[in-house]
Amino acid sequence: MNDKRLHDSRFMKAVRCEPSDTTPVWIMRQAGRYLPEYMEVRSKVSSVLELCRRSDLAAEVTVSAQQILGVDAAILFADLPPLLIPMGFELTYEPGPTIHNPLRLGDDLGRIRAIESADEMAEVMETARLVRKELADDIPLIGFAGAPFTLASYAIEGGGSRDFKHTKTLMYADPGAWNAFIERVVKSLIIYLRGQITAGCQVVQLFDSWGGCLSPGDYRQFVMPHTQRVIRAIEQDVPVINFLTGNPALLPLLREAGGQVIGLDWRVDLKDGWKTVGHDVAVQGNLDPVSLFADLETLRKRTRDVIDATEGRPGHIFNLGHGVMPDMKPENVKALVEMVHEMGQR
Amino acid sequence: MNDKRLHDSRFMKAVRCEPSDTTPVWIMRQAGRYLPEYMEVRSKVSSVLELCRRSDLAAEVTVSAQQILGVDAAILFADLPPLLIPMGFELTYEPGPTIHNPLRLGDDLGRIRAIESADEMAEVMETARLVRKELADDIPLIGFAGAPFTLASYAIEGGGSRDFKHTKTLMYADPGAWNAFIERVVKSLIIYLRGQITAGCQVVQLFDSWGGCLSPGDYRQFVMPHTQRVIRAIEQDVPVINFLTGNPALLPLLREAGGQVIGLDWRVDLKDGWKTVGHDVAVQGNLDPVSLFADLETLRKRTRDVIDATEGRPGHIFNLGHGVMPDMKPENVKALVEMVHEMGQR
Numbered sequence: 001m002n003d004k005r006l007h008d009s010r011f012m013k014a015v016r017c018e019p020s021d022t023t024p025v026w027i028m029r030q031a032g033r034y035l036p037e038y039m040e041v042r043s044k045v046s047s048v049l050e051l052c053r054r055s056d057l058a059a060e061v062t063v064s065a066q067q068i069l070g071v072d073a074a075i076l077f078a079d080l081p082p083l084l085i086p087m088g089f090e091l092t093y094e095p096g097p098t099i100h101n102p103l104r105l106g107d108d109l110g111r112i113r114a115i116e117s118a119d120e121m122a123e124v125m126e127t128a129r130l131v132r133k134e135l136a137d138d139i140p141l142i143g144f145a146g147a148p149f150t151l152a153s154y155a156i157e158g159g160g161s162r163d164f165k166h167t168k169t170l171m172y173a174d175p176g177a178w179n180a181f182i183e184r185v186v187k188s189l190i191i192y193l194r195g196q197i198t199a200g201c202q203v204v205q206l207f208d209s210w211g212g213c214l215s216p217g218d219y220r221q222f223v224m225p226h227t228q229r230v231i232r233a234i235e236q237d238v239p240v241i242n243f244l245t246g247n248p249a250l251l252p253l254l255r256e257a258g259g260q261v262i263g264l265d266w267r268v269d270l271k272d273g274w275k276t277v278g279h280d281v282a283v284q285g286n287l288d289p290v291s292l293f294a295d296l297e298t299l300r301k302r303t304r305d306v307i308d309a310t311e312g313r314p315g316h317i318f319n320l321g322h323g324v325m326p327d328m329k330p331e332n333v334k335a336l337v338e339m340v341h342e343m344g345q346r
Numbered sequence: 347m348n349d350k351r352l353h354d355s356r357f358m359k360a361v362r363c364e365p366s367d368t369t370p371v372w373i374m375r376q377a378g379r380y381l382p383e384y385m386e387v388r389s390k391v392s393s394v395l396e397l398c399r400r401s402d403l404a405a406e407v408t409v410s411a412q413q414i415l416g417v418d419a420a421i422l423f424a425d426l427p428p429l430l431i432p433m434g435f436e437l438t439y440e441p442g443p444t445i446h447n448p449l450r451l452g453d454d455l456g457r458i459r460a461i462e463s464a465d466e467m468a469e470v471m472e473t474a475r476l477v478r479k480e481l482a483d484d485i486p487l488i489g490f491a492g493a494p495f496t497l498a499s500y501a502i503e504g505g506g507s508r509d510f511k512h513t514k515t516l517m518y519a520d521p522g523a524w525n526a527f528i529e530r531v532v533k534s535l536i537i538y539l540r541g542q543i544t545a546g547c548q549v550v551q552l553f554d555s556w557g558g559c560l561s562p563g564d565y566r567q568f569v570m571p572h573t574q575r576v577i578r579a580i581e582q583d584v585p586v587i588n589f590l591t592g593n594p595a596l597l598p599l600l601r602e603a604g605g606q607v608i609g610l611d612w613r614v615d616l617k618d619g620w621k622t623v624g625h626d627v628a629v630q631g632n633l634d635p636v637s638l639f640a641d642l643e644t645l646r647k648r649t650r651d652v653i654d655a656t657e658g659r660p661g662h663i664f665n666l667g668h669g670v671m672p673d674m675k676p677e678n679v680k681a682l683v684e685m686v687h688e689m690g691q692r
Contacts, residue, residue, distance in 0.1 A: 163671065165636055172640040172648075215634055215667075216615045217651065248595035249614040268595040269562045288561055290511055294518040302518075305563065321561075325509065 005137040006202055011072045012140055015203060015239045015261055017282050017315030023307065023344025024072035025337055026142070029323030031065035031077050035330055038065065047093040052078050053123045059130035066139060068330070069337050073140045073203075074131060076196065078124050080146035080207060081154050083192055086120040087184065088112045089155055102158035104166055106177030112155075114187035118195020125199040132200030143201030145193055147208035147244070148185050148226040149219075154210075155181075164213045171222050182226050190233045197237050204234060205241035205263070208254075212246015212265075219250050224257050231258035241284055245322055251276045266321030270309035282315035289320045292332045299332065303339045318344070352548055355484040357418040361549060361585045361607055363628050363661030369653065369690025370418035371683055372488070375669030377411035377423050381676055384411065393439040398424050399469045405476035412485060414676070415683050419486045419549075420477060422542065424470050426492035426553060427500050429538055432466040433530065434458045435501055448504035450512055452523030458501075460533035464541020471545040478546030489547030491539055493554035493590070494531050494572040495565075500556075501527075510559045517568050528572050536579045543583050550580060551587035551609070554600075558592015558611075565596050570603050577604035587630055591668055597622045612667030616655035628661035635666045638678045645678065649685045664690070 006012060013020040031038055038061050045051045052058055058077040066074040081097040088111050090100040103112060118125055132141055146154070153167040161167070171178045193204050206227065214223060231240045235258065243263025244254050254262055255277040264273040264285035274283045291302045310316040318340045324333060352358060359366040377384055384407050391397045398404055404423040412420040427443040434457050436446040449458060464471055478487055492500070499513040507513070517524045539550050552573065560569060577586045581604065589609025590600050600608055601623040610619040610631035620629045637648045656662040664686045670679060 163636060165639065165671065168634065168636040169639040172637065172644050212613070215612045216618070218634070246592075247613045248593065249618070266561045267558070267593045272562070272595070288514070288564070290509060290514040291518065293511065293515045298518050325511065 006140055009072070009138045009140055011317065012202065012239075014315055014317050015241075015282055017280070019314040019346060021345065022341050023310075023316055023318050025318035025340040025344075026071040026073045026075065027069065027324050027333060027337075028075075028320055030069060030071060030075065030333075031061040032324060033326035034324055034328040034333070035065060035068065037061075037068060047095065048079060049082060049091070049093045049097075052082055055123050055126035055130055058123075058127040059134065062127065062131045063134045066135065069334055070341075071337055073142050074135055075142040075144060075205070076124065076128055076131065076201065078127065078144070080151065080209070083115070083121060083145065083151065083188060084155050086115045087155075087188055097154070097159065099155060099158040102166070103155050103181060104170070106174050106180070109177060109180055112181065112184060114184040115191055118191055118198070121192055121195065124192075125195050128196055128199035128201055140202035141200055142241070143193060143196030143204040144207060145189050145196075145204070147206040147211060147242075148182050148189065148230060149214070149223045150208050150210045151185050151189070152178075152182050155185075161210075164210065168213075168218075171218070175222070178222060186226050186229050189230045193230070193234050194237065197234070201238065203239045203241060205243055206230065206259070208242075208244035210246070211244045211250065214247070214250070216249055216253060219253050224253055227257040235260065243284070248273065248276075255281065261317065263319070264321065270306055270316075271311065274310070274313070279313065279315075282317065284317040284319050286319070286321040287336075289322050289325055292320075292324065292328050292336065296332070296335055299336060300339055303336060304343060307340070307343050312346070316344075351483040352486055355418070355486055357486050357663065358548065358585075360661055360663050361587075361628055363626070365660040365692060367691065368687050369656075369662055369664050371664035371686040371690075372417040372419045372421065373415065373670050373679060373683075374421075374666055376415060376417060376421065376679075377407040378670060379672035380670055380674040380679070381411060381414065383407075383414060393441065394425060395428060395437070395439045395443075398428055401469050401472035401476055404469075404473040405480065408473065408477045409480045412481065415680055416687075417683055419488050420481055421488040421490060421551070422470065422474055422477065422547065424473065424490070426497065426555070429461070429467065429491065429497065429534060430501050432461045433501075433534055443500070443505060445501060445504040448512070449502050449527060450516070452520050452526070455523060455526055458527065458530060460530040461537055464537055464544070467538055467541065470538075471541050474542055474545035474547055486548035487546055488587070489539060489542030489550040490553060491535050491550070493552040493557060493588075494528050494535065494576060495560070495569045496554050496556045497531050497535070498524075498528050501531075507556075510556065514559075514564070517564070521568070524568060528569075532572050532575050535576045539576070539580050540583065543580070547584065549585045549587060549607075551589055552576065552605070554588075554590035556592070557590045557596065560593070560596070562595055562599060565599050570599055573603040581606065587663075589630065594619065594622075601627065607663065609665070610667065616652055616662075617657065620656070620659070625659065625661075628663065630663040630665050632665070632667040633682075635668050635671055638666075638670065638674050638682065642678070642681055645682060646685055649682060650689060653686070653689050658692070
């Protein structure tokens with residue numbers, strides 16, 4: 001691994017708000033079902049959980065997606081909920097992740113523990129090592145995990161949710177139990193992410209996929225201090241991308257929680273979002289993923305709008321505002337990457 | 347009907363930002379499944395669609411919910427999608443609304459028409475007449491409809507959606523067809539809402555339940571002018587409550603679209619939201635509905651937070667930030683109404 005080449009890469013320069021030759025781009029869920037090369041590997045195993053555990057295959061889909069698309073970073077192939085398994089949750093994929101013993105009451109805490117070593121997620125560490133060996137020496141590897149609220153709400157709801165009723169009810173009715181639980185999540189996250197960094201990641205992203213269901217008051221009281229603790233512990237080693245989707249009113253608090261890069265979803269205009277979080281941090285985003293279903297002329301116009309919203313400021317990492325959709329045409333994603341590289345030139 | 351008593355009611359004063367004895371309150375979906383009295387009536391018919399069509403029963407649940415809760419307004423029992431039936435869509439409830447011939451291409455427009463008379467929704471008009479006769483003469487009746495985007499996306503997706511892929515794809519790929527369709531929705535909405543007003547409603551609410559999936563740029567370009575046309579046509583007769591859920595970044599545009607009252611969901615702090623839309627309009631909201639699952643002490647504290655956020659300004663209508671949940675305890679909803687009336691006193 002050539003540290004200097006990585007440090008001077010287009011992607012890492014943008015993380016530090018330094019100018020580079022053009023705008024770096026990667027795509028959330030870039031190693032995913034829309035890619036035939038991914039589907040071929042996926043067909044060799046019975047579930048996404050098994051794919052996450054087969055480090056050789058997980059490394060293969062990570063590297064091949066980066067190379068096929070020509071994006072400026074790779075992201076570890078893994079999933080958010082598996083970290084809950086060593087913490088004491090029974091998780092299966094059928095095909096979506098389902099937890100069979102969700103935490104609902106303070107009394108359930110007795111069976112939940114924080115992980116004590118990154119070896120409890122050894123297969124992810126092995127994936128990171130394998131990927132780092134295969135990637136070009138100017139392509140950073142992004143590690144990641146669910147943000148504390150998202151992981152905790154998975155564990156409490158037992159799966160996806162429309163209203164996060166159980167999670168919020170525990171938060172409101174028993175803040176002591178909520179804090180005791182999320183502190184174990186925080187401790188696990190710090191160990192897990194540090195392990196990913198040791199294994200070869202240059203940057204990590206926190207995904208607060210469900211945090212947008214919270215009011216600003218609730219986010220500040222019940223969530224922000226925990227996200228902050230994870231970020232402070234990690235950013236001693238590598239930069240953190242702090243991403244939350246579903247509520248632009250939380251952006252000032254997301255900034256307060258920390259991160260050298262703030263991820264924006266498409267619900268906010270990038271220009272306004274960047275102003276809100278401050279021009280002293282980098283931003284990542286934020287094309288509406290459905291734009292990729294449009295004809296290329298429309299896609300080009302919409303991509304141009306996102307790039308124009310940066311007003312030529314360094315510190316923009318282009319991405320979608322959320323993950324790429326499973327029925328997307330790979331050609332369109334490739335075309336988008338080329339457009340960004342062309343339009344972002346300085 | 348005593349016009350002066352209605353005009354001077356607590357609710358209508360708040361709509362005009364005038365002070366009154368205490369804060370008016372109603373609850374979105376107040377005539378709903380959490381109420382045993384509703385369930386008893388509901389058991390007499392096979393579906394929600396049939397309940398909407400049985401004006402005697404729809405009127406009964408409308409009036410009884412207002413009286414049981416002691417809220418300051420009644421809202422017509424009806425649903426958003428049925429307006430699509432006379433426009434040419436095949437709709438069934440199984441049990442959620444499903445459209446069997448969704449509009450996907452410009453070519454589908456041939457089979458879609460705007461309604462020409464409120465008589466095409468005669469049962470809703472009859473419900474309004476029956477309700478107005480039964481309500482106390484200081485209790486306004488709220489009429490309502492889906493906002494243009496929400497109705498159009500129902501018609502295009504064929505039901506609920508996570509990503510609104512078909513709707514946005516039509517918008518992006520064929521803006522001409524999108525506009526031609528939504529103009530028929532707008533025309534239908536104006537006729538439908540005017541009919542409700544003639545039949546006895548003192549105010550109407552537009553529900554943009556799905557509009558939060560849009561970026562500010564897309565809302566401005568593809569949606570705002572249409573919502574604006576509906577509001578301008580209606581507010582010549584009665585005040586309009588303009589409510590959108592799911593994206594606080596759209597609030598400035600919601601204000602631009604119009605309405606004497608702006609509905610806020612719980613994702614924004616009421617104080618910030620009111621400042622954003624301007625203190626010259628009234629606001630409605632915005633307690634997180636899950637708060638009603640908490641113990642009464644916590645509920646009281648959270649209710650106090652919403653009321654304190656108004657800073658004593660007249661022009662606040664208390665409500666949840668979204669509909670009350672089906673498994674809510676009716677006692678808690680009643681307790682909330684009492685708390686608001688007590689805390690809002692001036």
